[in-house]
Amino acid sequence: MLSGLEIHDDRERMTKIYIYGVNWIGDAIISLSALEGIRQKFPEIPIIVLSPPRTSQIYELSPAATSVITFGDGKPLKTPRGSSSVVLCFPLSFRSAWNLWRSGFKNRVGFASEGRSLLLNRILDYKKWKNKHLHQSTYYRELAEAVLGPIPVEPARLRIPPDLLNKGQQFLLNNHFRDHFCIAINPGAYFGSAKMWPIRFYKTLIGKILEEFPNTAIILFSGEKDRHVTREISEAIRSPKLVSTDGSIPLNESIAILSQCHYLVSNDSGMMHIGAALKMKGVALFGPTDSFATGPMSKEICVLSHQVSCSPCFLRECPIDHRCMEFLTPEKVFLKIKDDMMEQKRFVGFRERFL
Numbered sequence: 007m008l009s010g011l012e013i014h015d016d017r018e019r020m021t022k023i024y025i026y027g028v029n030w031i032g033d034a035i036i037s038l039s040a041l042e043g044i045r046q047k048f049p050e051i052p053i054i055v056l057s058p059p060r061t062s063q064i065y066e067l068s069p070a071a072t073s074v075i076t077f078g079d080g081k082p083l084k085t086p087r088g089s090s091s092v093v094l095c096f097p098l099s100f101r102s103a104w105n106l107w108r109s110g111f112k113n114r115v116g117f118a119s120e121g122r123s124l125l126l127n128r129i130l131d132y133k134k135w136k137n138k139h140l141h142q143s144t145y146y147r148e149l150a151e152a153v154l155g156p157i158p159v160e161p162a163r164l165r166i167p168p169d170l171l172n173k174g175q176q177f178l179l180n181n182h183f184r185d186h187f188c189i190a191i192n193p194g195a196y197f198g199s200a201k202m203w204p205i206r207f208y209k210t211l212i213g214k215i216l217e218e219f220p221n222t223a224i225i226l227f228s229g230e231k232d233r234h235v236t237r238e239i240s241e242a243i244r245s246p247k248l249v250s251t252d253g254s255i256p257l258n259e260s261i262a263i264l265s266q267c268h269y270l271v272s273n274d275s276g277m278m279h280i281g282a283a284l285k286m287k288g289v290a291l292f293g294p295t296d297s298f299a300t301g302p303m304s305k306e307i308c309v310l311s312h313q314v315s316c317s318p319c320f321l322r323e324c325p326i327d328h329r330c331m332e333f334l335t336p337e338k339v340f341l342k343i344k345d346d347m348m349e350q351k352r353f354v355g356f357r358e359r360f361l
């Protein structure tokens with residue numbers, strides 16, 4: 007790490023902490039763990055997140071963030087008052103460092119990558135962190151600790167305000183799901199088709215769930231880009247027990263709806279990380295990615311995968327036969343869901359309500 011800033015654990019001089027947020031939903035959730043650690047250590051210092059539009063609703067739901075300033079999509083990143091405060095540049099891109107440099111922040115801290123070192127005035131060695139093969143949450147924590155000293159290890163958290171929660175509850179009421187065991191299913195993945203469990207497997211799985219557990223309802227989640235997946239499933243399974251957000255519900259409302267569900271089935275995606283931050287029980291289906299590095303930050307979400315020699319490949323599209331996902335059968339996933347549901351029988355009233 008290079009020097010440049012002398013603010014290490016200096017509460018006298020540090021009046022605000024700025025975070026330049028990341029652009030992917032899953033990464034944003036993972037980064038919340040560092041925000042929670044900073045908040046624990048500095049309960050009174052404002053933490054201000056400078057966020058791209060795509061993830062601003064995530065940061066707005068973080069109880070650790072004091073406020074969120076959204077930029078991009080025509081909204082420039084302006085120099086806020088107090089720009090001498092430290093700003094932690096969470097993304098690795100050249101553009102993020104460039105934006106901070108030209109907006110006038112004086113204490114810009116980030117990992118060295120994409121030839122951007124000259125734009126930052128304290129840099130960390132990215133390759134060194136990468137070679138440690140740790141979970142991605144440690145990347146954000148290491149960045150924060152470089153200037154703030156050790157921070158507690160905290161899980162990512164989301165706090166849903168009452169008005170938003172009300173919208174989530176209303177969605178269930180409107181669909182007559184209030185007395186059902188609601189299973190949230192996120193069958194898409196923005197990153198690419200390689201991360202997606204085959205759609206025909208989702209159809210089989212949903213059919214089995216609805217057949218075996220009649221008091222269950224399914225809510226399909228998607229965004230604009232992967233709504234074709236939920237549409238295909240909805241068209242194949244016409245049932246009053248299945249609804250889809252159809253990629254048309256704002257992210258924060260989708261999170262509120264998700265918070266009302268009892269279980270989550272998801273590909274390795276942003277929704278999986280949101281479910282983990284909401285402390286939901288569920289399963290995450292992994293194929294071409296590494297669950298050790300980017301897996302859910304909650305033991306309540308169980309990772310299911312089928313080991314193949316080419317995994318993890320981190321490719322967006324599979325160049326061969328997608329065996330990492332094709333060998334993870336609906337029967338295997340259903341058995342895990344069934345086990346989890348049966349286990350919940352021990353909770354008073356569960357059987358009466360749902361089974």
Ligand code: SF4
Pocket residue numbers: 200293294314316317318319320321323324325326327328329330331
């Ligand atoms: S190359 Fe292997 S790990 Fe990558 S998507 Fe294809 S089957 Fe999965």
